Amino acid sequence: MTTLEVRNLVKQFHGSERSAVNDISFELSEDEILALVGPSGCGKTTTLRLIAGLERPDSGLIRLNDRVVASDSIFVPPEQRGVGMVFQDHALFPHLTVFENVAFGLRGRKPDEIRTIVGEMLHLVGLLPLSKRYPHALSGGERQRVALARALAPRPILLLMDEPFSSLDADLRTEVREHVRGILKSMRATVVFVTHDQDEALFMGDRLAVLNKGELEQIGTPEEIFHESNTRFVAKFMGDSDFLRGRVTPNGIQTEIGLLNQLVDLPAGTSVEIALRADDIDFEIDGSGNSLIVARFFRGAFNLYRLRLNSGQILHAFTDHTKILPVGARVQARVSAEHPLTVFS
Amino acid sequence: MEITRANQFSLQRLRTYPISPRLAIAAGLVALFVAVPLVYIFIRALGAEPEAWQRLLQTRIWKLLSNTLLLAAAVTSGALVTGISMAWLTERTDLPGRKIFRWMLAMPLAVPAYIGGIVHLALLRPRGGVIPQFLESLFGQPVPTPSPLGFWGAAFILTLFMYPYVYLLSGAAFRTLHASLEEAARVFGRTPMQTLFQVTLPALRPGLTAGALLVALDILAEYGTVALLRYETFSSAIFVQLSGRYDRSAASILSGILVALSILILWGELRLQGQARFTQMESNWRPAPLVALGKWRIPALLLVLGVVSASLLVPFTVLLIWSIQAFLDPQTMATLFRTGSQGFGSYVWNSLWSSGAAAVIAVMLSLPVALLAVRYPSRFSRFISRLCQVGYAIPGVVIALSLVLLVNRALPFLYATPFVVVIAYVLRHMPQAVRASESALNQLSPSLEEASRTLGRTSLQTLIQVTMPLILPGLLAGGSLVFLTSLKELPATLLLRPAGFDTLAVRVWVWAGEGFYFQAAPAALLLVLVSALPLSFLLRREQIFK
Numbered sequence: 030m031t032t033l034e035v036r037n038l039v040k041q042f043h044g045s046e047r048s049a050v051n052d053i054s055f056e057l058s059e060d061e062i063l064a065l066v067g068p069s070g071c072g073k074t075t076t077l078r079l080i081a082g083l084e085r086p087d088s089g090l091i092r093l094n095d096r097v098v099a100s101d102s103i104f105v106p107p108e109q110r111g112v113g114m115v116f117q118d119h120a121l122f123p124h125l126t127v128f129e130n131v132a133f134g135l136r137g138r139k140p141d142e143i144r145t146i147v148g149e150m151l152h153l154v155g156l157l158p159l160s161k162r163y164p165h166a167l168s169g170g171e172r173q174r175v176a177l178a179r180a181l182a183p184r185p186i187l188l189l190m191d192e193p194f195s196s197l198d199a200d201l202r203t204e205v206r207e208h209v210r211g212i213l214k215s216m217r218a219t220v221v222f223v224t225h226d227q228d229e230a231l232f233m234g235d236r237l238a239v240l241n242k243g244e245l246e247q248i249g250t251p252e253e254i255f256h257e258s259n260t261r262f263v264a265k266f267m268g269d270s271d272f273l274r275g276r277v278t279p280n281g282i283q284t285e286i287g288l289l290n291q292l293v294d295l296p297a298g299t300s301v302e303i304a305l306r307a308d309d310i311d312f313e314i315d316g317s318g319n320s321l322i323v324a325r326f327f328r329g330a331f332n333l334y335r336l337r338l339n340s341g342q343i344l345h346a347f348t349d350h351t352k353i354l355p356v357g358a359r360v361q362a363r364v365s366a367e368h369p370l371t372v373f374s
Numbered sequence: 375m376e377i378t379r380a381n382q383f384s385l386q387r388l389r390t391y392p393i394s395p396r397l398a399i400a401a402g403l404v405a406l407f408v409a410v411p412l413v414y415i416f417i418r419a420l421g422a423e424p425e426a427w428q429r430l431l432q433t434r435i436w437k438l439l440s441n442t443l444l445l446a447a448a449v450t451s452g453a454l455v456t457g458i459s460m461a462w463l464t465e466r467t468d469l470p471g472r473k474i475f476r477w478m479l480a481m482p483l484a485v486p487a488y489i490g491g492i493v494h495l496a497l498l499r500p501r502g503g504v505i506p507q508f509l510e511s512l513f514g515q516p517v518p519t520p521s522p523l524g525f526w527g528a529a530f531i532l533t534l535f536m537y538p539y540v541y542l543l544s545g546a547a548f549r550t551l552h553a554s555l556e557e558a559a560r561v562f563g564r565t566p567m568q569t570l571f572q573v574t575l576p577a578l579r580p581g582l583t584a585g586a587l588l589v590a591l592d593i594l595a596e597y598g599t600v601a602l603l604r605y606e607t608f609s610s611a612i613f614v615q616l617s618g619r620y621d622r623s624a625a626s627i628l629s630g631i632l633v634a635l636s637i638l639i640l641w642g643e644l645r646l647q648g649q650a651r652f653t654q655m656e657s658n659w660r661p662a663p664l665v666a667l668g669k670w671r672i673p674a675l676l677l678v679l680g681v682v683s684a685s686l687l688v689p690f691t692v693l694l695i696w697s698i699q700a701f702l703d704p705q706t707m708a709t710l711f712r713t714g715s716q717g718f719g720s721y722v723w724n725s726l727w728s729s730g731a732a733a734v735i736a737v738m739l740s741l742p743v744a745l746l747a748v749r750y751p752s753r754f755s756r757f758i759s760r761l762c763q764v765g766y767a768i769p770g771v772v773i774a775l776s777l778v779l780l781v782n783r784a785l786p787f788l789y790a791t792p793f794v795v796v797i798a799y800v801l802r803h804m805p806q807a808v809r810a811s812e813s814a815l816n817q818l819s820p821s822l823e824e825a826s827r828t829l830g831r832t833s834l835q836t837l838i839q840v841t842m843p844l845i846l847p848g849l850l851a852g853g854s855l856v857f858l859t860s861l862k863e864l865p866a867t868l869l870l871r872p873a874g875f876d877t878l879a880v881r882v883w884v885w886a887g888e889g890f891y892f893q894a895a896p897a898a899l900l901l902v903l904v905s906a907l908p909l910s911f912l913l914r915r916e917q918i919f920k
Contacts, residue, residue, distance in 0.1 A: 083824050107827040114828040120821035124843045134829035183829065 031095075032219045033057040033080065033187055038089035040075055049075040051243035052089075057187075062213060062220040064234030066227060068266065072243040073223045077189050080221060081114050082107035094186050113185030117192045119176040121164035127151070127175050128160040134183040150178040153212055169197050170205050177209060181216060188213070188220045194229065206232060227267050231255065239263050258371050264304040271344045272302040272373070282372065285338050286319055286362050293372050304371040307333060310346035311365035314354065318361035320344070322354055336362055394833060398754075400742035405761045407739070411776035411801060412633070412764055418779060419630025422623040430627055434611065438628070442607040442635075445528060445600070446593040452533030453589045454582065457540025460681060462570070463674055465548040467665045475678050476545070480538050480913055482685040484905035486862040486879065487535040488598025489898045491522070492886045493689040494531055495602060498522045528605040532596065534685040536589050543585040546916055547578045553663075566665050580646050587643040588766070594636050595769030597865035598883060608632040612771045613865055622779070629772040636767035644760055693902065696895030706893050721897060725877040725904070728792060729860035732799030733853040736807040739800070740852060744811035745837075749820065759812065763805035773798045774869035790872040798870055799860040806859065807852040814848020815841075851915055854908035861905055878904075 033056065040050040050072040057063050065073040078084045080091055082098065082105060091099040093112070098105040113134070121130050131147045138146075151157045154174035164172060173193060180188055193209070194202045210233055213220055222233050230237050231251045238248040239262070247259040258264035261272065275284035277299045282289040289303065312320070312334070323343075324335040332352060336344045344362060354360070364370070460479050464472040482490070497504045500521045509517040521527060551574065559573040560566075575582075597609045608628055615625035667674050700706045710718050740762070747759035768776075777798055781788050788794055818841065826836040842849075864879050871880065878901040885894035 081824075081828055083827070106832070107824070108830045108832055110828075112828060114825065116821040116825055118819055118821055120819065120825040122822060122825075122840060122844075133826070136830065179825075179829070189828075 030059045031056050032059050032061075032093065033221070034090070034092040035076070035080065036090040036092075038076065038079060038091065039087045040072075040079055040084060041087055048072075048087075048243045050079065050086075053240070053243075053245045055238055055245065055248055057219060057221065059219055060217045062210075062218075062222060062233060062235045064222045064224060064230040064237045065240060066224055066230035066234075066237055066266075067240035067246075069225055070242075071240040073225075073240050074191055076240070077114075077191055077221060077223050080187070081112055081189050082110050111183075111186045113180035113183065113188045115173075115176045115180045115188070115190040115193045117195060119164075119172045119193075119196070121172055121175055121179070123164050125163075126160065127156065127162050127164070127167070130164070130175055131160075131179045131182050133179060146182055147178075150182045153215075154178045170201050173197060173205060173209075177212065181212075181218065186219070188218050190220060190222045192223055192225070194224075195226075202229075231267075239266065241266070256368070256371075258304060261302070261304070261373055264371055264373075268304075268306050269345070270304040270306055270371075271342075273305050273342065273344065274300065275303055276300050284364075285340055285342065286344075286364065289364055289370070291369055291372070295374055299374055302373045304373070305344060305364065305366075307345040307347045309364060309366035309370065310336075310344055310362055312336065312346055312348075312360040312362040314358060315361035316359055318359045320360055320362045322356050322358050322360060325354070325356060336360065338362070397742055397746055397750075401746040401755070401758050404739045404743050405758045408762050408764060408801060408804065411773060411780060412768060414780055415626065415629050415633055415768075415772060415776045418623075418626035418776075422627050426623045427627055430624060435628075435631065438606065438608050438611055439631075441525075441605065442594060442609075442632075445525065445532070445605065445607060446590045448525075448529040449532040449536055449593050450586050450590045452529060453537040453540045454586050456533060456537035456681060457542075457585075458544045458575070458582065460537070460541050460678060461544035461548055463678055465545055467667050467674065468671075469667060469674055469678065470671065471675075475682065477913070478682045478686055479541055479678070481906065481909070482535050483538045484858075484902050484909045485535060485686065485689055486598065486864070486901065486905075487532055487596065488602055488864060489693075489882060489902065490535050490685065490689050491531045491599040491602045492882070492891070492894070492898070493692045494522050494527075494684075496891055497688075497692070523603050523605075525605055528600050528603045531599055531603065532593060534681075535599075536592060537681075537685075539589055539592075540582065540585050542913075542916065543581055544578060547581055548574070551577060584643050584646040587639050587646070590639050591636055591643070591766050594632060594639070595771075597769070597771055608635075609769050609771050609865065612769075612775065613869070616771065616775055616778075616869055622775070625775050626779075629775050633768055633772055636769065637764070640764065640767040643766075644763065690899075690902070693895050693899040696892050697899050700892040700896055703892065706890075709893060710896060718897070721876050721878050721881050722900065722904075724792070724875060725861055725879065725901070728796050728877065729799065729857045731796050732803065732860045733807075733857040735796070736800045736804045736856045737811065737849050737853045739804060740807035740811040741849075743808055744815050745841075748812055748815040749823075759808065762808045765802045766805045768802060770798070770802060770863055770866035771869065773802050774866045777801075777870060792872060792875050794870045795867055795875070798866040799856070799863060802863065802866060803856040803859045806855040810848055810852025810855060811845070814845035814851075817848070818844055847915070851912055854912050858905050858908045858912075861901060 035056070036054045038050055038053045039048055041048040053072070053076060055063070065076060067073050075084060079086050079099065085104055086099050088101060089099070090097060093110060097103050098110050122133065125133065128147055128151070131150055132143050135143045135146060147160070148157065151160055154177060156171060156174055156178070159167065159171065164175070167175065173196075176193070194206055197205055206229060222230075224230050224233070231254075234251060236248060236250055237254045239246045239254060241262045247254060247263045249257075254263060255267055258267060258270075264270040264272075273284050273286070275282040275289065277293060277295045277297050278288070279297055280288060281291055282293065282301060282303065284303065293301070295301065312318075320336040320338045322334055323337045326333040326335075327350070329350065331347045331350050334346050334348065334354070336346060338344065346362065460475075463469050464476050464479065469475070495503070498506070498519060498521065500506060500519070500523070503519070506517065506519050509519065522531060555577060556569050556573060559569040564572060594607075595609060596607070597613055600607050601610045601613065608631070612625050612628045612632070615621045615628065700710065743759055743762045746755040777794055781794055822840055822844065823836050826840045827833070831839060862879060864883055867877055867880055868883065871877070878897045882894045882898045882901060885891075885897070
């Protein structure tokens, strides 16, 4: 069943030349987590706020559980939409205790019921012992979980999360996101999750929507997005791809570092670009090789080498951490990938 | 533009959330309430008979203009030099006792300048002053002493009671300015003194200039001190036209010019406000290292002691001694504690309720204006917010004139009631409430309000359940400021009060003017003590007193 439908959404801010959100459409089914990912200014947060009702769209339609909440003629205010939201700064009410924060969205229910629900939610996020504390006496990770419990307590149709982990320290972030994904899945929550971090998007999302300059570049499963990027932007943003020029021949694609044995549905002679990630390239020392090592970055478990081909083209390649070669050495590079590569014409 | 530039949260995203018409109308009505007396003064000034204009232009205006501007310039520079040097000594050096001095240097804000003037005049008056008399009896002949009368006297007294504004601003700035800025200057080879003049002070300039312009506005509005020390400015001239000669068209013309001048200064101040961003405390803030005064410790200590004595200790001690003498004298006691509406209790009560009512009304009126300006930044909301700060530029005498004329014409049933006095306080002091409310709202992340909306509260419920409880301390601070300044307000009270409506400020002024210093002292002392309460609440909120 479709929980959220967004159709042709457009939003332009006053005084800005280009639309923050430009004709975005997507759908979200029940129990699904959609990660909206893109660089800052791509319109992901604006999309989220439009869904929440915190911004009014210029045009387009938003439907929640078959109820139109925003269109040219309708605008349902946020308090009547039944969505929950976790804010980037958590936005816990500093004048209320943890218990009161979580109970804030449960107004109008019986006191017993409120106590039960809040207790369940706090138990779920593991904060039951802290229910009498005030937000300032909590750690960053605890605040994060209170914000989640508060947003989930009224059982929203849809949960919106705006960069919820960005205020946490890096070491805490991976731990918390695993915990949070577990909670969301156990609650069978339908979630739109905004992040600028590709790893986080790949981890959190059942599906990913990649946004760029207000437009939706691609939507799909993490695997589709990563391996079958539709556009150069997606390939670049999601996996730090390099783009190697080549020419289509009847046997494959001829490139500077050899023939790529991959058939494409393009007439011979077309010039194309192949998206290559660092794990798609291999190289070995060769005095008359086709490229030069310009830099090495030690990444702990592996080495990342930057290679310059004779044409000036830059490629990156991983080797394992024990293989250390000097900068300036000439090497022979080749495509080592055993899966089909993404080709852009 | 400048005001919203300081507004960190609304900058993140220009919100286009539909502006609430209720809020816009409420803010618009407040602005209208503020604008009417202002516009009316200009109408009356321009509508005055040409002969009146000609007469004034030929005789009075130029002298008044030069007198007023000269005094404003002198006091502003005096307050800047005193305020900045006191702040630097207490914040950035190893001055002994600097923690206590920090408080004592701010406390003169609780002493109305005219009360300080009364004390210094009684001490130093050329004939009959306490000090000249003492010296004469000591040496057997008159010894020349500096006179507190005239330009230099007025400049001296006003500087003594105005410098705390600059002192507080620069103290907070010295405290919060990022230490790394000065460390960078030191690394690039500047001495501590060069750093102060080439880096620190220039970095603080917009904020300090804004503070100085507020002092200048206060001087344009000052009536009590200049009248007491017989130095004629626009304000005192208007007062005389209104109370003595009762020449309303001359008063209107002078008021029009004075307000035009003030608005010019206020405009500059408003432009600078937005640039004054030094009070930003960053999380990695650390205090700057103290400068060792070395052999300058004693002179510096004497300097600070001198300022504290002249502006706080001497006035307080003298008032205390006079009060004790008053209590020891049965006749004075009898006059003080007459029963009925003429007694001491009624002065206190009148002071408290009129200033308290003004504070509550001003804060309530400031709320819609601040909400509109902070949460829905636009040309319109900026205009409304600035219009509501115009009270800074309307001196008490001018507000009194405008209200006398307006109330007579439009609301005669209000004429000669204490409510007109309260309205005058609200008009004059609302800018402080507007600024306090705006700054409180600016510190409140809009995401808290948005969270409340997504959790099922309407905008009005959000205002009451989330916004109001969280900005309450800021609103209290604004209210305290309005209360404090209303308590001190002299000219508007004198001109607008109905017969028999005496406040502490009025009684001090009248009794001291008749020479009954002992009788005036308890009222003056109480006024200072009552002002000290909201003041210490305000100071505790400031960074430098933490």
